Amino acid sequence: MYVVGIDLGGTFFKVGLVDAESGKILRKLERETKVNEGGDSVIQRMAEAVEEITEGIEYIGVGIGSPGSIDHDKGIVRFSPNFPGWVNFELGGLLSNKLNKPVFVENDANAFVLGEKWFGAGKGYNHIVALTLGTGVGGGVISHGMLITGHNGIGTELGHVIIEPNGPQCGCGNYGCLEALASATAIRRMALEGQKKFPESVIFQSENVDAKSVFEAAKMGDGLGKAIVDRVVNALSIGIANFIHIFNPEIIVVGGGVSRAGDILFEPIREKVQHLVMPSFKGTYKIVQSPLVEEAGILGAASVILQNVNKPK
Amino acid sequence: MYVVGIDLGGTFFKVGLVDAESGKILRKLERETKVNEGGDSVIQRMAEAVEEITEGIEYIGVGIGSPGSIDHDKGIVRFSPNFPGWVNFELGGLLSNKLNKPVFVENDANAFVLGEKWFGAGKGYNHIVALTLGTGVGGGVISHGMLITGHNGIGTELGHVIIEPNGPQCGCGNYGCLEALASATAIRRMALEGQKKFPESVIFQSENVDAKSVFEAAKMGDGLGKAIVDRVVNALSIGIANFIHIFNPEIIVVGGGVSRAGDILFEPIREKVQHLVMPSFKGTYKIVQSPLVEEAGILGAASVILQNVNKPK
Numbered sequence: 001m002y003v004v005g006i007d008l009g010g011t012f013f014k015v016g017l018v019d020a021e022s023g024k025i026l027r028k029l030e031r032e033t034k035v036n037e038g039g040d041s042v043i044q045r046m047a048e049a050v051e052e053i054t055e056g057i058e059y060i061g062v063g064i065g066s067p068g069s070i071d072h073d074k075g076i077v078r079f080s081p082n083f084p085g086w087v088n089f090e091l092g093g094l095l096s097n098k099l100n101k102p103v104f105v106e107n108d109a110n111a112f113v114l115g116e117k118w119f120g121a122g123k124g125y126n127h128i129v130a131l132t133l134g135t136g137v138g139g140g141v142i143s144h145g146m147l148i149t150g151h152n153g154i155g156t157e158l159g160h161v162i163i164e165p166n167g168p169q170c171g172c173g174n175y176g177c178l179e180a181l182a183s184a185t186a187i188r189r190m191a192l193e194g195q196k197k198f199p200e201s202v203i204f205q206s207e208n209v210d211a212k213s214v215f216e217a218a219k220m221g222d223g224l225g226k227a228i229v230d231r232v233v234n235a236l237s238i239g240i241a242n243f244i245h246i247f248n249p250e251i252i253v254v255g256g257g258v259s260r261a262g263d264i265l266f267e268p269i270r271e272k273v274q275h276l277v278m279p280s281f282k283g284t285y286k287i288v289q290s291p292l293v294e295e296a297g298i299l300g301a302a303s304v305i306l307q308n309v310n311k312p313k
Numbered sequence: 314m315y316v317v318g319i320d321l322g323g324t325f326f327k328v329g330l331v332d333a334e335s336g337k338i339l340r341k342l343e344r345e346t347k348v349n350e351g352g353d354s355v356i357q358r359m360a361e362a363v364e365e366i367t368e369g370i371e372y373i374g375v376g377i378g379s380p381g382s383i384d385h386d387k388g389i390v391r392f393s394p395n396f397p398g399w400v401n402f403e404l405g406g407l408l409s410n411k412l413n414k415p416v417f418v419e420n421d422a423n424a425f426v427l428g429e430k431w432f433g434a435g436k437g438y439n440h441i442v443a444l445t446l447g448t449g450v451g452g453g454v455i456s457h458g459m460l461i462t463g464h465n466g467i468g469t470e471l472g473h474v475i476i477e478p479n480g481p482q483c484g485c486g487n488y489g490c491l492e493a494l495a496s497a498t499a500i501r502r503m504a505l506e507g508q509k510k511f512p513e514s515v516i517f518q519s520e521n522v523d524a525k526s527v528f529e530a531a532k533m534g535d536g537l538g539k540a541i542v543d544r545v546v547n548a549l550s551i552g553i554a555n556f557i558h559i560f561n562p563e564i565i566v567v568g569g570g571v572s573r574a575g576d577i578l579f580e581p582i583r584e585k586v587q588h589l590v591m592p593s594f595k596g597t598y599k600i601v602q603s604p605l606v607e608e609a610g611i612l613g614a615a616s617v618i619l620q621n622v623n624k625p626k
Contacts, residue, residue, distance in 0.1 A: 069593055127464040148456050150561020151440040154593050157558040162551050165477060172591050238475050245470040248463020278485050280382055280467050
C-alpha cells in the first residue's frame with residue numbers, strides 16, 4: 001500500500017512516495033514552492049511532482065502537511081503567514097481534482113504527531129503529545145487515538161502556552177510563551193542578549209550564533225551556554241509536566257531542529273519533569289527524541305492520508 | 314427516561330432521581346457516608362437510598378461522581394484521599410450487583426463537565442472545558458464530543474497546571490499551580506497573609522475569612538480584597554487562555570463555590586482572556602458561570618450513566 005506525502009514549506013515543497021507498511025520513503029523530490037506565481041501554479045507543480053514520483057505505481061492518495069491555519073475537514077488553508085495570497089485556499093480540493101485521488105491537508109504540527117504515531121516513536125500508542133522545536137514551537141496531540149484539533153481545527157497550540165507570565169515577549173504578543181523560551185529563535189535571542197555580559201563565551205567564536213552553537217558551548221562547560229540550556233530545560237520541563245497533567249499521555253515526542261541537541265537537553269528534562277509531576281503520574285509516560293529527523297515532514301504528511309483513510313466511522 | 318445520580322463526598326452522599334429529558338431532579342435525599350464503617354456498609358446504604366428514591370419507577374442505571382483517582386472503565390476507585398480504605402475498591406461493580414442495574418463511576422470533576430454537557434451550559438457543544446473552583450481546582454474536558462481522561466484515566470488535572478513558576482506552593486508540592494492561586498483555599502490563604510499589612514481590611518470584620526468575604530470586600534472597594542481578586546483573575550485568565558490555545562473549545566464553564574462571586578470575577582476574566590488569546594481564537598469561545606449551582610453534583614453524576622449508555626460504539 002503506497003501513499004504520497006507532501007511537506008509544504010514557504011520556499012520548497014518536498015514530495016515523497018511512502019510504503020505505508022514499512023514507513024520507507026521509496027522516492028522523493030523537492031521543488032521550489034514559488035508562492036508568488038500564484039496558487040494555481042503551485043497546484044500545477046505539485047500535481048506534476050506527484051505524477052512523476054508515482055509513475056507506474058498505484059497509490060491511495062496524498063497527504064499534505066502545511067503551515068498555517070487549516071480547515072482539515074475541507075482541505076482548506078484558512079491563512080498561512082508565508083502564503084500571503086492563500087486565504088481560504090482550497091489546497092486539498094484543487095490538487096485532488098488534478099490527480100483524481102483523495103487529498104487530505106493538515107497543519108504541519110498535527111502532521112508531525114500523526115507521523116510519530118504511524119511511523120515513529122508513537123507507534124502503538126493512543127495518547128501522544130508531540131512538540132516540534134524549530135523556528136517556532138509547534139504542538140500536536142493524539143488523545144484516545146484521536147487527533148485533537150478543537151472546534152475550529154486550531155487547537156493544540158502548545159507553543160503558546162504561557163510558562164513565565166513575566167518572561168520574554170513572544171511573537172504572538174504575549175509574554176513567556178513556551179515558544180519564547182524554547183524555540184531556536186528564542187535560544188539565539190538569549191545568546192545575543194548575553195553577549196554584552198559574556199563577550200568571551202565560546203558561542204561567539206562559532207560561525208553562527210544559533211541553537212546548535214549554544215548547545216555545543218554548554219557541552220564544553222561554557223557559562224552562558226549552560227545558563228541558556230538551563231532556562232530552555234526549565235521551560236520545556238514545566239510545559240511538558242503541564243501537558244502530562246492535562247493529557248495523561250503514554251509518550252511525549254520532541255522533534256524539530258532543537259531536539260537534535262540530544263542528551264544534553266533530554267536528560268535534564270526527564271529528571272525535572274519526574275520531579276514536577278504528581279505521584280499518580282510517575283511512571284505513566286516517557287519523553288523521547290523524535291526518531292524521524294529529516295523524514296519527519298514527508299512521513300507526517302503521508303500519515304495525514306493514512307489517518308483519514310483509516311478514520312473510525 | 315430516568316437515571317440516578319450519586320454525588321459521593323467524604324461526609325455525605327447525595328442521591329437524586331433525574332428525568333434525563335428535562336434534567337429535573339424529581340426526588341433527592343442525602344445520607345451520611347460513614348467511611349469508617351467500611352466499604353460494604355457504604356455500598357449497602359447507597360443501595361438502600363437508590364431503592365428508596367426509585368420506588369415504583371423504572372430507571373436505566375446509576376452514575377456516581379466520586380473524588381479521587383477513578384478507573385472509569387472498571388468502576389474502580391483506585392484511591393481517594395478522604396476514603397483511606399478504598400484502594401482499588403470496586404465501587405461500581407459492588408453497587409451494580411446489589412441493584413442489578415448498570416453503574417458507572419467517574420471522577421467528580423469529569424462528572425461536572427458531563428453534567429454541563431447534558432444539562433447545563435455545555436448543552437449542544439462538543440468542545441467544553443470545565444473548571445470547578447472549590448477547596449481545590451478541578452478540571453474536566455470534552456473534546457470532539459469525547460470525555461478526555463488520558464491513558465490511565467487521570468488526565469485533565471487542570472488545577473495543577475503551573476501558572477506562576479515562582480508563585481505560592483500548592484498542596485501537590487509544586488509552586489504556582491492554578492489551584493494555589495484560584496481555589497477557595499488559596500483565596501483564604503492570601504487574605505490571611507495580607508492581614509499583617511492590611512489589618513483594617515473589611516475582610517477581617519466578617520465572621521469568616523473566606524472567598525466570599527474577600528469578594529464582598531472587593532465589591533466595597535477594599536484594597537486587600539481588590540488585590541486578591543486581581544491576582545485570582547490574573548491566574549484564571551492565563552489558565553483559561555492556555556486551555557483555549559490547547560483545546561480550542563466552544564465554551565469554558567466555571568463552577569464551584571468561588572464561581573458564585575459572579576460578575577466581579579467573570580467580567581475581568583473575559584476581558585483579560587480576550588487580550589491573551591491569539592487573533593485566530595478571538596470570537597471562538599465563551600466563558601460562562603455554571604448554571605447548575607447546588608444541583609451540579611447530582612446532575613453531573615447522572616450524566617455519567619447517560620454518557621456511558623449513549624457512548625459511540
